Amino acid sequence: MTRRPARTWPLIVAAIAVLAAFTGVLVAAAIPSPPSTPATAPTAPGISAAAADLLQLDPLGHAASVAPGYSLTDQHGRPMTADEFRGRAVVLSFNDDRCQDLCTLLAQDVAKADSDLGALRKRVAFVSINANPYYPAVSDVADWTTAHGLGSAANWYFGTAPAAQLAAVAQAYGVPIQLDAADRSVVHGTEIFFIDPSGTERALGQFGTDAASTAAFAHTMAQEAVDLLPAAQRATVGGSAPADLSDTDAGVGATPQPFALPALTGAGRYGTGQKDGRYTVLNFWASTCSACTEELPALQKTAAEFAGRADLLGIDVSDSVAPARALAERSGVRFPLATDADGAIAGRFHITGLPYTVILDPSGRVLVRHPGAFTAEQLEYMLDTLLPGT
Numbered sequence: 001m002t003r004r005p006a007r008t009w010p011l012i013v014a015a016i017a018v019l020a021a022f023t024g025v026l027v028a029a030a031i032p033s034p035p036s037t038p039a040t041a042p043t044a045p046g047i048s049a050a051a052a053d054l055l056q057l058d059p060l061g062h063a064a065s066v067a068p069g070y071s072l073t074d075q076h077g078r079p080m081t082a083d084e085f086r087g088r089a090v091v092l093s094f095n096d097d098r099c100q101d102l103c104t105l106l107a108q109d110v111a112k113a114d115s116d117l118g119a120l121r122k123r124v125a126f127v128s129i130n131a132n133p134y135y136p137a138v139s140d141v142a143d144w145t146t147a148h149g150l151g152s153a154a155n156w157y158f159g160t161a162p163a164a165q166l167a168a169v170a171q172a173y174g175v176p177i178q179l180d181a182a183d184r185s186v187v188h189g190t191e192i193f194f195i196d197p198s199g200t201e202r203a204l205g206q207f208g209t210d211a212a213s214t215a216a217f218a219h220t221m222a223q224e225a226v227d228l229l230p231a232a233q234r235a236t237v238g239g240s241a242p243a244d245l246s247d248t249d250a251g252v253g254a255t256p257q258p259f260a261l262p263a264l265t266g267a268g269r270y271g272t273g274q275k276d277g278r279y280t281v282l283n284f285w286a287s288t289c290s291a292c293t294e295e296l297p298a299l300q301k302t303a304a305e306f307a308g309r310a311d312l313l314g315i316d317v318s319d320s321v322a323p324a325r326a327l328a329e330r331s332g333v334r335f336p337l338a339t340d341a342d343g344a345i346a347g348r349f350h351i352t353g354l355p356y357t358v359i360l361d362p363s364g365r366v367l368v369r370h371p372g373a374f375t376a377e378q379l380e381y382m383l384d385t386l387l388p389g390t
Contacts, residue, residue: 050251050253054213054252055192055205055210055224056206057204057205058203058205060203060204066199067200067201070169072130072169075138075145080159085195086197088124089197089225089228090124090225091192092193093106093127093129093193094129094131094175094188094189095128095130095131095144096131096132096185097130097140098134098144098184099132099144100377101375101377101378101380101381102378102381104148105378106207107148108148108149109207109214110156112218113222114153114222115238116237117222120222120235120237121155125157126155128159129166129170130158131166131175131177131186132186133167134184134185136166141158141160173193174189177189191204194228203228205224209386212370213368214369215352218239219237223237249348250366252366252368254366255363255364256360256366257348258271261338261339261345263336263338264314264316265325265328270313270336271313279310279311279360279362279367279383281360282358282359283295284346284349284355284356284357286316286319287316287323288323289354291354291373292327292355295374296327296331298374299333299376299379300333300334300335301376302379302380303335306383306387312336314335315340316338316339318341353371355374357379359382359386367386368386
């Protein structure tokens with residue numbers, strides 16, 4: 001399983017290195033860059049402070065420079081160079097084509113950002129460069145693209161090349177990559193480069209645990225790309241910005257009021273509140289939701305692994321009790337389940353569809369909002385990153 005840090009830059013400061021070839025040793029710089037004070041986007045109409053903080057956005061200002069070039073092959077087997085994207089805004093990242101956790105969340109964000117762009121998608125390119133030298137084939141990046149819902153995105157480009165060539169591109173962008181030859185896996189930097197139509201790097205972001213807050217993260221990513229276009233081409237993109245929940249206590253960074261709901265099975269009540277240093281994972285689901293049915297066993301696996309360190313609470317929303325109990329039993333669920341019979345708590349948390357996961361820190365503050373199913377690998381990555389000492 002690939003593990004990569006998020007918001008942990010002080011922990012991995014190493015001397016830069018020798019980025020010889022991927023066949024050799026790679027000693028990298030900090031992963032990722034230190035987060036800065038929330039900033040506004042470098043061009044109008046601009047990104048709110050909340051959105052900039054979510055993306056860890058750093059406008060480069062006078063430090064802006066021409067982005068390094070590259071000559072790769074995309075997932076369709078076609079040549080892919082930096083020059084072909086001139087005239088479009090580029091959102092560039094490095095991506096592991098064997099990743100099952102964080103990069104899969106980035107794929108969801110790209111798909112949602114592309115939807116938010118609407119007609120503007122023809123002016124924006126989402127470019128990713130293969131960070132895994134053990135799987136450099138075109139078929140590897142093509143399979144990953146298809147498996148993660150980006151196969152039909154005409155403005156998604158996943159480039160690959162022989163190992164030494166990939167190493168040179170990573171070095172040029174200053175993206176650290178650490179190799180584990182034993183299990184043919186990598187740990188790589190989480191930088192997102194925002195490049196304007198002239199080919200100049202204008203801002204730097206990060207994808208980490210915050211990338212799981214798909215709607216807000218994707219909206220911000222799309223808006224920042226559009227803000228780099230010429231003034232006459234700019235517009236406000238669709239979707240949901242972090243500020244959309246500013247009038248509630250349910251957004252990322254807010255602290256919702258504690259609640260208690262009746263247990264779905266047995267007696268008693270379950271809810272939120274002080275957790276003696278433990279994080280809380282709220283998973284909103286229903287027996288009528290096919291994606292929920294598939295997700296529940298993965299949640300049970302995670303609940304067992306993090307027992308004593310994080311509390312997982314399943315919240316059955318506006319559902320009939322009998323089929324909900326039957327589904328929980330078939331799925332082998334043993335973590336606490338509560339029933340939100342009238343959907344009041346789901347409404348308070350602005351749950352837009354099922355399944356939906358919200359992660360709270362020990363004080364009850366919202367850290368992550370994630371619509372859609374989590375795999376066990378994704379959720380375990382989230383908790384490994386968030387929990388102290390893991």
